[in-house]
Amino acid sequence: MARQNTLFKEAYNRCLSDIEEQENLPSEPELGEKYGISRTTVRAILGRMRDSGLIEWDKRNKIVLRPPKDEDYFPAEETNSLNEIIERAFMKRILTGEASPGAQISEAEIAREVGAGTTSVREFLIRFSRFGLIEKRPNSHWVLKGFTLNFALELSEVREMFEFKSAAAFARLPPEHPAWAELDAIEDEHHDLLADIENRFLDFSALDERFHLLVHRASGNRFVIDFHDVIAFIFHYHYQWNKTHARARNERALREHLDYIAALRSRDPARIDAACRIHLASARETLIASVPH
Template identity: 55%
Template sequence: MIDIIRTLDLGAELPSENALRAQLGVSRTTVRKVLAGMSARGIIISEAHRRIIREQPRQKERYPKKETLAISEQVETSFMEWMLRGDACPGTEINEAELARKFGVATTIVREFLNRFQKYGLIEKRQNAGWVFKGFTASFALELFEIREMFEMRSARLFAALPDGSPVWKQIQSMRAAHLELLADIDARFQDFSELDSRFHRLITAVAPNRFIESFQDVIAMVFHYHYQWNKRDERARNEVAIKEHLALIEALESRNIALIDRACRLHLTSARETLLHSIA
């Protein structure tokens, strides 16, 4: 809301609650609550049927990040930190109540998180007896990449069969541009790669949608997002190599030559796997 107001002038009238609702992607109830808050702080004046901007909100008026995050998201972050900081070794038993205490949240939320987190294959539930952390181990990485290879090779191959008119070719073009841009400025922006990587692989996978493959992408994204947040070693070099491999794969895809595609794809996945294994050991 602050961002919206900053595009308007002092004394201007705010859009209707419904317009704001649509723009912000939340319910009108929430919009009204925020408006009430701004009214109370003197940022806007609520008259009958309209609201006038009285003064520009300052940046420090923003709610602190922590207050705007759902508790469930905070739990996710806390848990990942706990796991990747190395407090946990393979076989560690996970205690719902203890985690809840440690993170300062209700047990219900921890429990719900663990249930959702189960799909990543890092923890396992035992009836009436809590959870076991299986460890972020080499075998985890190997199993992950075995599936990843099957899925991505499948999608990459399906790419070659796409008609010339398909809009994905445009998307691939702009994907290449994004990679080249990042590569040109790699020293400063190497940390932006993680997000580009995820987008690239999702684009390839999306040619022939399959809900199970898409769901597996979440696993991969989680692993890379969090793992490399705690393992910065060689990050710049690692990402540079990956970008070049992506560019090679893009070229192969555009050639429509299955053998070429297979090779580029496998090359990239092998290198990504080795990098991950290396960083675990």
């Protein structure tokens, strides 16, 4: 229900943004297709808009009565993108033991679970299938091939190759490059998180993803940046779902990040290589430990 509520809020905000320049809203099927949501979610959105005095809704007629105000929107922290919601539901099945190798994954089940349209779920699964964890079968079903030890080792190996290249490129960026300012901001967030690590250690995964994406972008290589998707996807969700020693593990990773950041600022290739190697070894160890042997 919580996931459906998040998707509802995200779609509601998007719909509000669109009605500012409209006099009438399209049909329910058209709204569902546009926002990638189910008919039930469309009706819930229309009901809230009617109750808020935004529209007049009488069967097929949906007349816009007034433009939305700031207070009509749900706060950003209460929403996630549709892709993030589908992603979370899918990875939960893989990483919490709900699905084992050979298990079928149904587009309709995931769509029903999160309140999304099956087309949105199918598009996500097609995009994700290139990583080799799932395989398409007839009748809108997919088969889970399994997150194996070999997959984890191969993923770590490729990640390390890309990260070393990207870190070296980051150190060569000119002083005025905006990436250095972004690095400053991310470093500040690391210190803030460490200061309240007891209560906020689960916030690490999102910060980890942002930091490594910043490094990978310095490569200027579209394939490295694109591959960051699968790296962040797998490592992020293992941080989230593998709770064993999570606080200590995340605190160690935060401190390794700070050493890594200091090394990047030094622009010393040997220091960068050493800091990067230590952190990636820890990440590999964490990932492998979470794979069923």
